[in-house]
Amino acid sequence: MLIRKKSLSLAVILILLSSLLLTACSGDGKQSSNGGQEKVEISIFQFKVEIANELEAAVKEYQDKNQNVKINLETVGGGDDYGAALRAKFQSGNEPTIFNVGGPQDVEDWTHKLENLSDQPWVDLALHGVLSGVTVDGKVYGLPFNMEGYGLIYNKRIFEAAGINPSEIRDFASLEAAVKLLDDKINNGELKEQFPLLEAVFEYPAKETWVTGLHTSNMFLGQEFESSLAAFDAKTLDFKYANQLKSIIDLQADYSPNAKTKNRLNAVDYSTQVEQGLAMERVAIIQQGNWVFGGVNSINKEVAENLGLLPMPVVGVKENTIPVGIPMYWTVNKDSSDAQREVAKDFLNWLYTSDTGKEYIVNKFYFIPPFEGFDKLQPSDPLSADILKFAEAGNTTPWVFMGYPTAWGMDVLGVNIQKYFAGEFTWEQVVEDSKAKWQEMR
Amino acid sequence: MKQSKLWFTLFIAPILFAFIVVVIVPMIVGIYYSFTDWDAIRTGSWVGFDNYARVFKDKDFFNSFVFTTKFAIISVISINIIGFILALLVTQDHKISNFLRSVFFLPNLIGGLILGFIWQFIFTRGFDAVGKLMGIEFLQGWLSDTTTGFWGLVILMSWQMSGYMMVIYIAALQNIPQSLLEAADIDGANSWHKLKHITIPLVAPAFTVGVFLALSCSFKLYDQNLALTGGGPYNSTQMLALNIYNTAFRFRDFGGAQAKAVIFLLIVAAITLTQVYIGKKREVEM
Numbered sequence: 001m002l003i004r005k006k007s008l009s010l011a012v013i014l015i016l017l018s019s020l021l022l023t024a025c026s027g028d029g030k031q032s033s034n035g036g037q038e039k040v041e042i043s044i045f046q047f048k049v050e051i052a053n054e055l056e057a058a059v060k061e062y063q064d065k066n067q068n069v070k071i072n073l074e075t076v077g078g079g080d081d082y083g084a085a086l087r088a089k090f091q092s093g094n095e096p097t098i099f100n101v102g103g104p105q106d107v108e109d110w111t112h113k114l115e116n117l118s119d120q121p122w123v124d125l126a127l128h129g130v131l132s133g134v135t136v137d138g139k140v141y142g143l144p145f146n147m148e149g150y151g152l153i154y155n156k157r158i159f160e161a162a163g164i165n166p167s168e169i170r171d172f173a174s175l176e177a178a179v180k181l182l183d184d185k186i187n188n189g190e191l192k193e194q195f196p197l198l199e200a201v202f203e204y205p206a207k208e209t210w211v212t213g214l215h216t217s218n219m220f221l222g223q224e225f226e227s228s229l230a231a232f233d234a235k236t237l238d239f240k241y242a243n244q245l246k247s248i249i250d251l252q253a254d255y256s257p258n259a260k261t262k263n264r265l266n267a268v269d270y271s272t273q274v275e276q277g278l279a280m281e282r283v284a285i286i287q288q289g290n291w292v293f294g295g296v297n298s299i300n301k302e303v304a305e306n307l308g309l310l311p312m313p314v315v316g317v318k319e320n321t322i323p324v325g326i327p328m329y330w331t332v333n334k335d336s337s338d339a340q341r342e343v344a345k346d347f348l349n350w351l352y353t354s355d356t357g358k359e360y361i362v363n364k365f366y367f368i369p370p371f372e373g374f375d376k377l378q379p380s381d382p383l384s385a386d387i388l389k390f391a392e393a394g395n396t397t398p399w400v401f402m403g404y405p406t407a408w409g410m411d412v413l414g415v416n417i418q419k420y421f422a423g424e425f426t427w428e429q430v431v432e433d434s435k436a437k438w439q440e441m442r
Numbered sequence: 443m444k445q446s447k448l449w450f451t452l453f454i455a456p457i458l459f460a461f462i463v464v465v466i467v468p469m470i471v472g473i474y475y476s477f478t479d480w481d482a483i484r485t486g487s488w489v490g491f492d493n494y495a496r497v498f499k500d501k502d503f504f505n506s507f508v509f510t511t512k513f514a515i516i517s518v519i520s521i522n523i524i525g526f527i528l529a530l531l532v533t534q535d536h537k538i539s540n541f542l543r544s545v546f547f548l549p550n551l552i553g554g555l556i557l558g559f560i561w562q563f564i565f566t567r568g569f570d571a572v573g574k575l576m577g578i579e580f581l582q583g584w585l586s587d588t589t590t591g592f593w594g595l596v597i598l599m600s601w602q603m604s605g606y607m608m609v610i611y612i613a614a615l616q617n618i619p620q621s622l623l624e625a626a627d628i629d630g631a632n633s634w635h636k637l638k639h640i641t642i643p644l645v646a647p648a649f650t651v652g653v654f655l656a657l658s659c660s661f662k663l664y665d666q667n668l669a670l671t672g673g674g675p676y677n678s679t680q681m682l683a684l685n686i687y688n689t690a691f692r693f694r695d696f697g698g699a700q701a702k703a704v705i706f707l708l709i710v711a712a713i714t715l716t717q718v719y720i721g722k723k724r725e726v727e728m
Contacts, residue, residue, distance in 0.1 A: 083691065083694075084690075084691040087482040087483065090483065091482065109481065109483060109694075110483065113483075207672075207674055207675070209674075258583075261582075261583060263583070263586055263587055263675070264582075264586040265586070266586045266587070266674060266675035266676070267566055267583065267584070267585045267586035267674075267675070272566075406692070406693055406694045407688075407692040407693045407694070410692070411677070411688065411692055411693065415676045415677055416676070418674065418675045418676040419675075419676045421675075422587065422675055422676065424676065
C-alpha cells in the first residue's frame with residue numbers, strides 16, 4: 001500500500017515537472033528549425049480579419065512557387081486589439097517578420113523596428129498621397145494595404161421609390177431637403193407597402209465611438225489639417241468647423257428611430273446600424289464605408305447591389321466630397337535576419353505587383369488598390385466603384401484621424417458626443433472639452 | 443518526520459515555482475514599471491512618483507472607483523442572498539433537487555465574454571421587443587444610460603455567480619448536524635427560528651468565504667463589463683479593471699496604467715482582508 005502511494009505521488013510530481021518544463025520550452029521551438037538551412041521561415045502578424053482566409057490562400061500560392069519559403073500567418077482583428085496584441089507579441093520575443101502599423105503615431109512608436117522600404121518597386125507605383133502617413137525624412141516605411149472610403153451609404157431602391165435623385169445631392173442643403181422629403185414619406189406611410197420594415201432615414205451608432213469620434217469628425221478635421229502628419233504635428237486644435245460637425249450629427253440623430261430619445265443612440269452598435277438597419281431596409285442611409293459591403297451582401301444581396309455613396313458635406317467649405325484614406329500599412333521588421341527580410345519584401349512585392357497577386361487584391365480581398373497598374377481590374381462592388389469615382393474626380397478629403405493624439409478620437413470626442421446625446425454636455429462643452437484635451441495630450 | 447518534510451518540499455516546489463514565475467515576478471516587474479514611462483515597446487526611464495500623482499488627479503479613475511464600489515456592494519449582497527436561497531431550495535428533499543443544482547450552477551460554466559454578449563442581446567433586443575409589445579417604457583433603451591447599465595451588470599453578475607455561491611452554501615448546510623435541528627424541533631422552534639438561530643450562525647464560515655469571493659470578483663470584474671457595456675455610455679459604466687486596460691492599451695499610457703494597477707491591488711487587498719478579518723471574528727465554533 002505504502003509503495004503504491006509513493007509511486008503514485010512520484011508520478012504526479014513527474015507529470016507536474018514535465019508539464020512545466022514543456023511549457024517553458026515550447027516558446028522557442030519554432031525558430032530553431034530555420035537556422036542554417038536554405039529554408040526560410042517568416043511570420044506575418046496582420047489585423048484584417050475579413051481577408052484572413054483569402055490571404056492564407058495567397059500565401060499558399062506563393063509558397064508553391066517558392067518551395068524553400070514557409071510563411072506563418074496570424075491574424076488578430078480590430079484596431080485597438082491589434083495594437084495591444086502586437087505589443088504582446090514583441091514582448092514575448094516572438095517578433096513577427098511582417099506586421100502592420102496605422103499612422104504617424106505608430107510609425108513613431110515602432111520606428112526602431114521598421115525596415116526602410118524606399119527601394120521597393122511598388123514605391124513608384126503608389127497613387128498620390130497614399131504614402132504620406134509612413135514617410136519620415138523621405139524614407140518610406142510601409143506598404144499601404146488598400147484605399148478605403150466612407151460617406152453616407154444609401155439604398156438606391158428606397159430613393160427611387162421616394163422619387164429622390166441622388167445625383168442631385170451635392171451639398172448640405174440638398175442633402176437635408178432629400179432627408180426631409182424621405183422622412184415625410186416614411187411618416188405618411190407612402191413607402192410602407194414596398195418597404196414594410198422602413199422606420200427612419202438614418203441610423204447612427206453612437207456606441208461605436210470610432211464611427212462618431214473618428215469617422216464623422218475626420219470629415220471636418222480633414223478640412224482643417226491637410227494630412228495625418230499635419231494633425232500629428234498640431235499642438236492645438238482650432239475646431240474651425242465644429243458647427244458644421246454639429247449639423248451633420250444632428251441630422252443623423254434627428255432622423256433616426258431614436259430621434260425623440262437621443263440618449264438611446266448610445267446603445268446603437270455597428271450591427272444594429274448595418275446588418276439590422278441598412279441590410280434589412282429598416283433605414284435608408286447610414287454613415288459607413290465600403291467595408292460594409294460583405295456584411296450586407298451576406299444578408300440581402302439585392303440591397304447590397306443597390307447601395308450607393310453620398311458625399312458628407314461640410315457646409316460652406318467643401319461639400320461634394322468623401323474621406324478616402326489608407327487604414328493600415330504593411331511593414332517589415334528590421335531585426336529579422338537578412339534572408340527573412342528579403343523573403344518578406346519579395347512576398348509583399350509579389351502580392352501587390354504580380355498578376356496573380358493583383359487578382360487576389362481586387363477580386364478576393366475586394367480591395368481598392370492604392371497603386372497604379374490595376375487598370376484591367378476594377379472593383380466589383382458598387383461602393384468601391386463609387387469611391388473610385390469620387391477619387392478620380394478629386395473629390396476627396398484625407399484621413400487625418402490617424403494623426404489625432406492617441407485615443408483622442410474615440411475616447412475623448414466620441415465619448416463627448418455620447419454625453420451630448422445623453423444631455424450631459426451641450427455642444428459648446430463638447431467642443432471646449434475636446435479642444436482642451438487635445439492640447440493636454442500633445 | 444524527515445520523510446514527510448522531503449515530501450512536503452517535493453510537492454510544494456512545482457507549484458511554488460509556478461507561483462513565483464507567473465505571479466510574484468510579474469508583480470515586482472509591474473511595480474517597477476509603475477515608476478517609469480514605459481510604452482510597452484521599450485523599458486522607459488525612471489519618473490519617480492509622477493504616474494501616481496497623475497492617477498490621483500484622474501477624474502475618470504475616481505469615477506470608475508465609485509462605480510465599482512457601488513457595484514460591488516450591491517452585487518455582493520444580491521449574489522450571496524440569491525445563492526443562499528438557492529442552496530436552501532435545493533437541499534430540501536425533492537425529486538428534482540439534483541437537477542436544479544446543475545441548472546443553477548450552469549451559468550458559471552459559460553465564459554464571461556459570451557455571457558456579456560448574450561445578456562447584451564437580451565437587454566437591448568429582448569427587453570426592447572417585450573417593452574414595445576406591452577408598451578412598457580421601462581424596458582426600452584436598456585444599457586443606453588448609466589442606471590440601466592449598472593443594473594444590467596448587477597443582474598448579469600448575480601445570475602452568473604449565484605450558482606457558484608450556492609455550491610458553497612450547500613456544502614455548509616449539509617454539515618449542520620441533524621441532531622441540532624431535531625432538538626430544536628422538540629423544543630418547539632418553527633422553521634424561521636431554526637434558520638435564524640441554528641442554520642445561519644453555523645453557515646457563517648461559508649458566508650465569509652462567499653462574501654470574500656463575491657467581493658473580490660466584483661472588484662476585479664473585467665470581461666463581463668467589457669462585453670456587456672464596454673464602459674459605455676460615455677465611460678460611465680467603466681469599472682476599475684476596464685479603466686486600467688483602456689489607460690494602457692488605448693491611451694498607450696502603460697506607466698500610468700501600471701500605477702493604477704498597483705493602487706488597485708492595494709485597494710482590493712485592503713478591502714477583502716478587512717472583510718475576512720471581520721467575518722472570521724463573527725464565526726461560531728461548533
